[in-house]
Structure formats: C-alpha cells, structure tokens
Amino acid sequence: MRDYLPEDVDPGSLVTVDGELDTDVLIIGSGMGGSALAWALRNSGARVLVVERGGFLPREPENSRPEEMHLKGRYKNAGSWYDGSTGRPFAPGTYYWVGGNTRFYGAMLPRFRRSDFMEVPHAEGVSQAWPFTYDDLEPYYGEMERVLQVHGQVGEDPTEPPHSTPYPHPALPHEPVIERFSESLRRQGMHPFHTPNAMNVTTLADRAAVTAADGCPDNTGMKSDAENRLLIPALNAGVQLLTHARATRLITSADGTKVVAAEVEHEGRTIRINAHRFALAAGSVNSAALLLKSSSDQHPEGLGNSSGLLGRNYMVHNSTFFVGVNPLRTNRTKWQKTLGLNDFYEAGNGVPYPLGNLQMLGKLQAPMLKPARPWAPMWALKFMSARSIDIYLTSEDLPSRDNRVRVDGDRIIIDWQPNNLRAHHELVSRVTKLVRRSGYPLTFTQRMGIETNSHMCGTAVAGTDPAHSVLDPQCRSHDVGNLWLADSSFFPSSAALNPALTIGANALRIAPSIVDGLDG
Template sequence: MSAVDLESDVVIVGSGMGGGTTAYALAKKGVNVLVLERGDRLPNEKENWGPKEIFVDKRYKSNEVWVDLNGKEFAAGVHFYVGGNTKLYGAALPRLREKDFEEVKHLEGVSKAWPFTYWDLEPYYVEAEKMYKVHSNSGEDPTEPRRSEPFPFPAIPHEPYVLELAKRLKKAGVTPHSNSMGIDLGETGKCIRCKTCDGFVCRKGAKSDAEMNAINPALLTGKVKLQTRAEVVKIELTADGKRVDYLLVNGPDGQYKVRGKKFVLSCGAVLTAALLLKSKSKQAPNGVANSSDLVGRNFMMHVNTHIAAFDWKRKNDVTFQKTLSFADWYFDG
C-alpha cells in the first residue's frame, strides 16, 4: 500500500497537552481538524506500573539520540505516543503567577515581559482546569495568582503522614499548600490513589493526560481525525514564502504530503524548534519563521535542585504521595 496525501481545515502536529487541547477546542467550534502524531497509542499492560521497566529499562522513552553543542550524544528522554509526554507526567497542573508575565530581573539579567498578561490567559486557565479536572484549594498558597473562579474540584486529601509533615512545616514557618493535580477522583472517578502515578502510565485512565482528556473526547465529536505513526520531517512553503504549502510526512507506507488552511505546531518546545530549523529553503534560509535567528535559542527546561529527606526512625507508609507543596520562595528564592 502506498501513502496517501491528506488535507484538513486545521492540521495539528503533535497530540500532547498543547496539540490535544487545541484539537478539542476547535472541534467544539465545528472545525475539521487533523492531528498528526509521530507515535502510536501506548498499550495498557502490566509494565505500565513496573518501576524497573519505567526507570531502569526506560521502556516507553524514545531511543532517539540527540547531539549537544560539543557533538556529544545523549538520550533524548522524550515519549512519542498519543498524548505525548503527559502519558507519564505527574499530573501537577499549577498556573503561572501574574508576575511571571511581567519583566523579571534576575542575577543573570532581565527576562522581558510577555506580549500579553496573565489576565489575557486567565479565562483559558479556567476552562483548562475544568477540562483536566484539576483538584486544589484556593487561598492556601501565598504566591498563587488571583482567580476569576475557584478550582473546579477540591484538593486531594493528605494521607496522615503527609498531614503531619504539613503541620511540622507550618511550625517551622513554611506555608504548605495542596498541589494542583489533574486526576479523575471522586465517587464516580477512576482514580484509586495508587503508588504508580507520578512517572508511570495510568492503567485506569484516571490521570488527566492529553489522550484521555483531550484527544479521545475530540475524536468523539466527529470533527477530528488522528493520524498516528506520522512523523513530520519538513515544512514546505509556497513560492512567495508567505504561507505553508504542505507538510512532508514519513509514515509506515512511505512519504506523503498534508495540506491545510491553518497549521499548528505543537510537538514540544525542542522538536517544534527543530522542525522549523530543518525546514530551510530558498524562501526561508534560516528555517521557517526564523528571520530573527532566535528559533531554538534561549530555551530552558526545568531548573531544579532535588533534595530528599529521610526519617530513619519511621517507615514511609504513604501511598499517594503527591498532594503537598510549598512555594514560599517562588519569587525571591
């Protein structure tokens, strides 16, 4: 069988949190959407909950190798599945703070203000929290941004040991608060509050990932089509360089073209930039949308320091552990 060219009103590259959410939102407006996903459906299997399979064997991570500025190879650490990296994320869905959108001065320099404000995005935060079933309580975190509506679901209750830890933190002058967690919890919910949530695949479909909460509902509208095993390798522009002519896609049956009226690139911060850069042409000598020569630069992933505390006198008997946070030093830590 040879590959067949495809077409849609809107073509979305990537089925993760960004692509899936966009597809569902457009579908509810009656727009015809085609989602291109490099991977396939992640199977529901016993290995989903296997620590060795997940963290040692890296069963679900891509075997793709990337190269750093010095030519050194390293494992990409990405997941190519319907739902993207959200299939194995920890389900924490906090909002950015209002100040994050403003100019911020750091020791290393100045981070310029975003071209829009927190309040421009706030209504969409509200809708996203409903869509992804975010549980938390307002008023606990002193750094939390203002809200036009409360959280759609109450916070996940702390287990006894975590509750005790929260009290000890308060006594030490820290302000603990409930995590903002996207899970299907409640009397009719699928969540069983197991110990294989953060970093694992949810076998119950209870974690609010992009497949369960966006792609699958979008497909049910009849307005969205999902093309799996579809790796977009190049963006081809029209002769005048002002529009996308088509996407060049590698599939199991060969290479084909995908055309659309609008295109959304949502294949992750790194791979979206990589696709733009490798789509060089006469019309776009530096890559698509890169007249500034800034595409792919200044990117920063999670900046964090991991600190683990152990109580040698007591066994940790907590099953669902990810319910507590504190952000006292969010702005000046």
C-alpha cells in the same frame, strides 16, 4: 476506557494514490498543546487532523511497574539527541506517544503566578515579560482546570493569582506523613498548600493504584492526561488522528509567505498533507527542529526565522530531586504529590531574589532511585525509599541566545549551559534546613542534567516586535501567515512551575485565531 478506538477513524486510508491527504487545520503533535488545540477546535466546523509520530501507549500491568519504566526503559522511544558541548548522545526525557509527555507526568497543574508574565530581576539576569498578561489567560486557565478535572484549593498559597472560577474539585487531602510534614513547615513560618492536581483518586486503594503514576503511565484512567481528557473527546467529535506519522518538512508557497503542505513519513512512505492552517505542537525542541529543517530560498535560516531567534532561548528548569530520610520512621504514603511551597518563589520577606518552587514527588521507589545511584544495592535503596519523603525543587532557567536547538541532518543538537544556579543552590539550602527540622536528618540531592527536559520551552519566543521574537502575541509566525505554535516554544520565560496547564490554556486562547476566516 474510551469510546474512540484507533481503528474507528483512519486518515491514512484517505491518502490518495499520489500520496496526498487534505485537511483544513493540521496539528503536528498530540501532547498537551496539540490535544488542547484539537479539543478547542472540535466543534469549529473545520476539518482538523492531528499527526502524531507515536501510537497509543498500551494500557497494561507494566504501566505501574517502575522497574519497567526506569530500569528497562519500556516506553522510551525518542532515540538520541546530542549534547552540543561534548558531541555525546543522550536519551531525552521526552516521549512519542499519543498524549505526549502527559502520559508520564504527575498531573501537577499550577497556574503561573501573575509575576511570571512580567519582567522580573533574578540573581543572574532578567526573566522576560510576555506579550500578554495573566488576566488575558485567566479565563482559559479556568476552562482547562474544568476539562482536566483539577483538584485544588484557593487561599492557602500567598502567591496564588486571582481565580474567576473555583477549582472544579476540592484539593486532595494529605496522607498522615505529609500532613505531619505540612504542620512542621507551618511551625517554621512557612505557608504550605495543597497542590492543584488532576489525579482523580478517592480512596486509599485508588491512591495505591496510582502510586507510580508520577513518572510512569497510568492504566487506571484516574490521571487526567492529554489523551483521555482532551484528544479522545475531540476524536469522538470528529477530529481525525494519524498515528505513527513523523512530520519531516513544511513546504511553503513560491513566495514563502504561507505553508501549503507538510511532508510526513507514514507506513514506509512519504506522504503530503495539504492544509490551510498549520499548528506545531511537537514540543519545544522538535517544533524548532522541524522549522529549522524546513529552510528554503525564502527562509534560508529556517522557516519563520527572520529574527534569527528560532531555536534560541532554549530553557529547561534548574531542577533537583531532594530526598529526606528518617531511618526510624516508615513513610506509607501512596499518593504523595499533594503538598507545595512557594514561600521562596518571589522576592521579599527575607528572599532577596526569586528562588523557586517546592512540590512533592510521587512516592519514590527503589527502581526509580537506581539510575541516579547505580552503585547502591537494591536492598539499601528499598530501605531508603521506604523511609523517605521525596521532593522536586525547580528554579527558573533564564533565556539566553546561546542556549539553543540546532539540527545537523536528522540529528538534534542541544547547546545548554544552566544559569541562575545561585538561586537554585539557595533554594536547596533553605529546603534542606526545613526538612531536617521536620525530622528527616539525612538528605540526598540529585540535580537534573541535560537529559531531563520535560519542562523545556522558549525556542520560538512570542513578542510584539518581529525583530526580537519569532511569533506574535497570538503565537502566529511573524513571517508565515498561516503558521502557529501551540506548545511551550512560545514561552518568553520559563517561570519555575510545571508548564502543562499554561500550555493547554494558551492553546484554548489562540484557537479562535487559527480558524478565523476559515470556511469549514
């Protein structure tokens, strides 16, 4: 399955008797951002160490059994965060495994639209401009698509930005039920397209093997994730990985201008990892929490927080699971996540303001529906899911200072009130009409709440003005010269598309700045 094995390189064995370990570049977190950065630095000549608080997720038959994931919580290991408005704990939709959340994603890898990098008026506010443009990121999008083996097709989606390189693989074809849905959307004047997807399936048997891979781990290797496509090649090239290691604090120099070490809990003791450059990629919430917990006399409100914005502007998409059911028609689709629709993504042509994105979900099964409808008998959920098409709707969540991450000791507190809901409700309404006209008279919706935060971003926004941003355009701290963030924390806006490809592309973009002037 992979050349590298965890026991091949054990940085923990290099820890001195005094509990110290030295490296040139320390990357904290092995999700899309951390693994893409490790991949980009694999041949830099620098010593690169990735620290991951989890371990390798086992490849086992239970990976593809939705009841294990969704009913038994087999791979849930993030503990509890707390809702700031109620004080109640909740289980976040994030995972501490090598590869991070990408082990569970549906491999949907769109580029953000050109407008997503600009200031855009919305129904209930303004989406902020980014400190760089789509054109600045475009070459790195192409490189990430190549490495992640993305399947796609340019020219179908009117909002698709220009590509300097084609998709490396042709789009995955629709199966018959989804093709029929696509044709119905076209007859209604829409422009459905084949989604950019990194599921490397060829036969129907391949598709059957990964049916549950949107939301569950994949034990086949056909899903491109951060572990198998980015981190493993980086490890084979000499990058090191320390698993089961939780970073608890960053330590600065006496004057507070640079980070000199990270304190990490590993195998029952606290070790110190000394490095020249530090890159956080622990996820938008955990990266902000680590910086907030790293306060000092020079940084009393959290490390690198002179703007007061660290932890603020937390964004997570307004999202709805949408199910259309035809009781008389069975849906035998195996890999359903091949169709998208962006006709409502930008204002214009009867769309008064941006509404958001439609994409198919991987084929829902009864155990996936049960948590949302615990009162429904399994026989009814099986009947429903066998006859449904399953859709994921996302609308942009706008930046707000009041939506934020806070810490209280080891507790992570999330203050979040969704906004821009008028646009999201309009998106759901329009899609309801399209789906019913396509032959699915029964529709059911479930809007996601505070615990569904797989698209979280924005807690350490990048910008050109240190008074109004935490990071500079290269995602380096304005306040701390050798500290970068390589996850979605830097996003000034959330867009309304899956962020994984943008996170990875940006990690490639900023990688040269991290090793610039560093003697390997």
